[in-house]
Amino acid sequence: MKIVYSILGTYNAGGMERVLANKANYLAKLGHELTIVTTDQKAREPNFELHPQIRQVDLGINYTDDDGLGIFRKMLSYKRRQRIHRERLDAFLMQLKADIVISMFDHDVSFMHELKDGSKKVLEIHFSRFKRLLYDRKGLWKIVNTWRTAQDLALARKYDHFVVLTHEDLTYWKGLKNCVVIPNAQTFSPPQRAALIERRAIAVGRFDYQKGFDQLISIWKVIHARCPDWKLDIYGQGPLKEAMEAQIHELGLEQQISLHAPVKNIMDVYMQSSLALMSSRYEGLPMALLEAQACGLPMVSYACKCGPRDIIKPGKNGFLIAEGDQQDFADKACRLMENQQRRQQMGKVAWEMAESFDEERIMRQWILLFERLMKGEKR
Structure with missing residues (x-):
């Protein structure tokens, strides 16, 4: 299968970046054709090692350049960057003709489901349903985050499949028939457990x-x-x-x-x-x-x-x-x-x-989901 993951960048040392690297490496080792599309990589090396067969493409949108701007300037700039992002991602996917394209609930979430490149669109989220409301922002930012939280539900409904990480979070996405739980896999499996004697x-x-x-x-x-x-x-x-x-x-x-x-x-x-x-x-x-x-x-x-x-x-x-x-x-x-x-x-x-949370067990769930989508099955 041709599989594309779309994310802001792979340069951070965060949990989401680690999970992406683990999944992409696993799939690449099985012979699938993996591409990671980023928006803000700026030629930086990925923090976690990636399989040599994984293709990395940066669209040069650079949303993070607007960090620190006031709300009105940021909203105007965001609208422009969204337009450029959509145009560049659409052109790339039309040329690639991927089978599966996965949004990691980043800046592409508002439009990826509308792209007509022929791929199945999967949305996965690495935070809880109400994460935006937990940012502790005040004033206009709080109003914006409340509105975006309401929009998240409508957006998730438009994807071929929506993947959440926990059974707890599943209960917060009420009414979504395309929603399924696939947890993160643990990164490693030590041959023995810690001695637990160090203070x-x-x-x-x-x-x-x-x-x-x-x-x-x-x-x-x-x-x-x-x-x-x-x-x-x-x-x-x-x-x-x-x-x-x-x-x-x-x-x-x-x-x-x-x-x-x-x-x-x-x-x-x-x-x-x-x-x-x-x-x-x-x-x-x-x-x-x-x-x-x-x-x-x-x-x-x-x-x-x-x-x-x-x-x-x-x-x-x-x-x-x-x-x-x-x-x-x-x-x-x-x-x-x-x-x-x-x-x-x-x-x-x-x-x-x-x-x-064994990797083999978790990745079998992902591969089964992809295979069902390729066959046209919804669940």
């Missing part, structure tokens, strides 16, 4: 508002008072790094919390940790939890929309915490820090439950 907790994610690391740093102040010999490693990058460093300094936690740049060998870091923490305000299906579980780490996470509920079974492989309840978060984390036997029990269950 180290790990958190992974972009340093931005979504990941809620401001709350996690505050929580660690409470944890440190009760479990002073434990350390927290946070891996990521992003615009809030300086704010996080300032908060760590203000709370006097420089010796207890370390910020690290993303690393290629993140599996080794998980294997040297004993507890995974996630403080996100919203998610899709967090790779950080899937990867931690694959390594046999117990997890403590806010029960945000969406994803943690599909991974963590409370009391078995970790704990789910009501959003914003920092005291309970600290208490549950400390319970695991103070009880190695409990950590081991939960880690073993996590290791066993990781099989549900």
